[in-house]
Amino acid sequence: MTDTEQEKSSRMSLDQRETLCGKVSRQLQRFKWRDIFTWQLLKTLLMGQGLSALICGTAVTSQFLASVYHLDLPMLQSFINYTLLFLSYTTALLFRTGDGNILQILKKKWWKYILLGLADVEANYAVVKAYQYTTLTSVQLLDCFIIPVLMILSWFFLKARYRIIHYVAVCVCLAGVGAMVGADLLAGRDQGSTGNILLGDGLVILSATLYAVSNVCQEYTVKNQSRVEFLGMLGLFGTLISGIQLAVLEHVQLASIQWTWQIAVVLSGFTLCMYTLYSCMPMVMKLTSATAVNLSLLTADLFSLFCGLFLFQYSFSGLYIVSLVVITVGFIMFNAVPTPNSSPESVSGEGGYDNQAADFDEEGRMGSAVEVTSEHQEKEKETDSRGRKHPSENRECVVISSAEL
Template sequence: MMNITYGSWAATGQHTASRAGSRRRLIAAVLLAQFLSLCLAVTGISSAALAAAGVALPTSQSVLNYGLLALAFGGARLARGGALARPWWCYAALALVDVEANFLVVKAYQYTSLTSVTLLDCFTIPAVIALSYFVLSARYRPRHYVAAGVCVAGLALLVASEGVSSTAGPAPLLGDALVVAGALLYAVSNVTQELFLGAASTAEVLGMVGAFGALIAAAQAALLERGAWAALLAPDAGGAGGAGQAEGRHALVQSVGVAFGAFTAALFAFSSLVPVVLVWGGATALNLSLLTSDMWAAAARVLLFGGFGGAGGWFAASLALVAAGLVLYASAGSAKADDGRGAAGDGGASALHASARGFEAVPVADEDDHFSSEQQEQQRLRQQQEQQQGQGQQLRREGSGADLLVQWQQAPPPRPAPAGTV
C-alpha cells in the first residue's frame, strides 16, 4: 500500500507540474501575442494610409507576404523531404480562406475608420469559440461565453457610434459588414491552422499556405486590380502640370512603397509567429490577446487620421467593454485541455504540435474545483497503480512457475536402480 500511495502522489505531482507548464505556455503565448498585436496595428495603419491616398490594392498587398512565406518555410519543408501530412487541396482551401479574409478586411479601410476595423475584427473571438467547440471539441465554461458576449456588446456599441462620427468613413456600415465577414473567415483560418498543426509541422503549413496563397492572390490581383495599378503608374498619377506632376507622382509612389513595405514586413512577422501562439495558447487566446492592437489603432487615429470626430466617448465605452470581456475571459481559465505538448525546432517532427484529439480532455481546473479534481485524479491514479500491481503479481507467479519448469528440464535424469533391487 505504501508503494501505491507514493506512486499516486508522485503522479499527482507530475500532473501539477504539467498544469504549471501549461500556464507558463499560456503566459508566453499572451506575451508573444502582444508583439503580434503591434504587427497587426502596423498592417492596419499601412492599409488606412493607402486608402487615404486613394490607393485601392487590397489583394496586391498580400501577394509579397505569401511569396515570402513560400520561400522561407516552403524551402525548409522541401529540404526536409518526405510526404505531406495533409493532402495538398487542404492547404489550397486554407490559403483561399486566408486570402479572402485579408482582402475583405483591407478593402474595408476604404469605407470605414481604422479603429472600427480593428475593433470589429474582434468578432473573430466568438466565431473562434464556436468553431473550436464543434471542430476541436474544446469545452468552455459559462464565464467564457459571458466574456465573449461582453466583447460582442462592445462591438455593437461601436457600430452604433458610426452614425454620429464625422470621421467614420464614406460608407461605414458597408465597411463594418466587410470587416465582420473577414473576421469570420479569419476564425475559420485560425481554427483550421490549429487543427492542421496537430499533424503537420509549422514549415509545412506556412510553406503550403504561402505557395497557394501567392498563386491565388496574384491571380485575383491581376483580375480585379489592373485598373488601380494602371492609375497608380500612369504619368499623371501625381496630378497635372509640369514639375508638379513629376514631383507629385514621385511622392505618391514613394508613400505607396513605404506603406507596402511596412504592411508586408508586419504581416510576414505576424503570419510566421501565429502558429507558435496557436500551439501554446490556442486560437481563442490568440484573438483575445490581439485586442490590444485597438490601443495602437486609437493612437494612430488621433495622431494621423483626424481623431474621433465627436464620437470619442462611444469609442471609449466600446473599448472598455471589450477590455472587460478580455479580463473576464482570462479569469475563467484556459479552455485548452491538451497539456502534453513538447517543443521542437523547424528541423524536428511534429513534437511541437498538439494532437487535435487532445482537446476532448477535461480542461485545467479553476480554483473553485481544484480540490475535487485533485481527489478524482488521485483516485484514478490509485486504480491504475492497483491494476499495475495486480498485473505484476500475476507476472511474478507466472515467472515462478516458468522457473520451476526450467529447473526440472535442466535437472539430470535419475540414475537407474541397481540390478536385483526392488
C-alpha cells in the first residue's frame, strides 16, 4: 500500500470515528434523564429499601434471640407472624360479600392457597435450617438463586418479557453481592457450620425456589385479586401448617423456655418487623414486580452488617459501601426500563409499574385519535348559514390524521 492510500485510509477511519462520536453526542443531547429518574422510580427505590430495613430488623432480632438468649425456635417465630396475619386479614375476609368472601375463595381456590402457604412456610424454615449445615458465604451466594428462578417463572406464568438491560442489571446486582461476600471473607465473617455443606447448600437452593414460587403467586394475586385476599389466605394456611410443624418439631424447646421481659421485647420486635414486611411487600410488588422487589432486598444483608458494626462488633470493610452502591445502580437500571408483557393485555387487572410506559403510550395514541375524531363529529353536526354540513373530504383528512397519531 502506498503512502497516499495509507493517508486516505487513515483519514477515512478518522472521519468514521468523528461520525460515530457525533452520533453518540447527538443521542446523549437528545436523551432525557427525566424519563428515567422519575418520582415513580424514586418511590420504588425507597420502598424497596424500606423492605430491606425490615428484613434487617428480623435478622438482628433473630440473632439476639439465638446468640444472647439461646432461643432458636424459627417455627415459633413464623407461627406468631402467621397468626397475626390470620387475625387481621383472614378476619377481614369473613366480613366481605360476594366473590371476595372467604367461603367463596375457599370453594374455588382452596388447594392453590394450601400450596402457597406450604411453599412460604417451608421456605422460611429451610433457610434457617441451612445455617446449621453450611456457611454464611454459601447462604448469601446461593440465596441469589431466587432471581433467575423468579425471572423464569415470571416469563412463563406472568408473561413478563425482559430486555437486555434487565439481564445486565441483574448481573450488576449479583456483582454487588459478590463484593459483599468478598468483604465478609476479608473480615473473617464466614461463620456457620460445615458439618454437611452439601445438605446446607441444597436447603438454600430449595428455600430460594420456594420463595420464588411464593413471590410469583403473590404478584399475580395482588395485581389480579387483592392484597387482603393474598394475606388473608396466607395467614389462614400459614397458621395451620406452621402450627403443626411447631407442635411436631419444637414442642420440647417451647416447653423449656424461661420467659423474661427481655425475651418478650426482642421477640415482639421480630414479630413487628416480620408482620410489617408481609403487609407492605404486596404494595411494593403491585407497583413493580417480584423480580424487582427481590433485587432491592439484596441490600438487606448489608443493612444487617452495618447494624452488626455497632451491636456485634463486626469489622468494617470499604467493599460494603461498594456493594451497596453497585446493587443500587443495578436496581435502578432494572426499573428504569419497563418490562412489557408478551400479550396485548396486561396480566394485571389494575396494571403495575412494569407496564406503565407501554400502557401510557397506547392510551396516549388512542386518546389523541378519539379526541380528534370527537372534534370532527362535533363539526359535522354544525351547519353553515346555508344549512349544509361540512364536506366529506374533511372527514377523510381527519381520519387519516388520527390514524397517523
